[in-house]
Amino acid sequence: MTPALGPDWVVGSDGLRFRRAARVILLDAAGRVLLVRGHDADQPERSWWFTVGGGIDAGETSREAALREVREETGIVLTDDALVGPVMTxxxxxxxLTETxxxxxxxxxxxxSTHSAGDGTGxxxxxxxxxxxxxxxxxLLDELRWMSVDELRAQTLEVFxxxxxxxxxTLLAGWDGTVRHLGEEHDD
Structure with a gap:
């Protein structure tokens, strides 16, 4: 049975299912980023890597959602002052799930810190x-894994x-305060 999109997905003005989301680029002491590998139930042969995060619940700010998503998806509890940004949109x-x-x-x-971040070996x-x-x-989620920038660049799976x-x-050297706007990205 194919899972359904959750109630946080609504039809937007463009006719597409839409939601706002908060994502977190988690970096450990070794300079690695934590990624999630997932797949689509309708395309199980295709999987991709992406950052921790998800939909913003009603009445929640994007910061609150980011903190909640990290806790729910990894068990890592961050304080509000540990979260920097937003650094990118x-x-x-x-x-x-058969929809655009x-x-x-x-x-x-x-x-x-590495000791609070799991070993992330797969x-x-x-x-x-x-x-x-x-x-x-x-x-739909297959694994959580820490990756270096070189490992991320060498990935044969898609990365989003x-x-x-x-x-x-860039962020490993520190955030310069500039929000990077990637615009619209089609993941197909």
Whole structure:
């Protein structure tokens, strides 16, 4: 049975399913970024890497959503002052669960110590808590993994946003206060 998009997805003015989302570029002490690998139930042979995050709930700010999503998807609890940004925005248009969807995303960055960040060696929850995953996430998310910029660039799977390796490389040196706007990106 194909999972359904959640109630946070509404039909936008352009006729596409739409939601706002908050994403977090989590960096560890070794200079690696935490990524999630997922797939679409309708295209199980295709999988891709993306940052931790998800939809913004009603009445929630994007910062609050970012903190909640990190906790739910990884078990890592961040304080508000650990979250920097937003450092980047993008509007992703992609096919998912047999629909074309648009997700307007705000990205934050946070640094975590290695001991609080899981070992990230692979598997759905290796070194992380996935207790907060929804049923849809349990079905469609495959693993969490720390990757260096070089490993990210060498990936044979798709990475979203496409500019992520360059963004991570820049953020490793520190954020300069400029919000990077990626515009509209089609993930197909």
């Amino acid at each position: 993008r509007s992703g248009i992609f096919a998912f 969807c648009r997700q307007d995303e705000e990205f934050y960055v946070a640094r975590v 598997g759905a929850g290796a070194g992380f808590s996935v207790d907060g995953w929804t049923d849809v996430e349990r079905e 946003p496409v500019a992520l390796p360059d963004v991570v490389e």
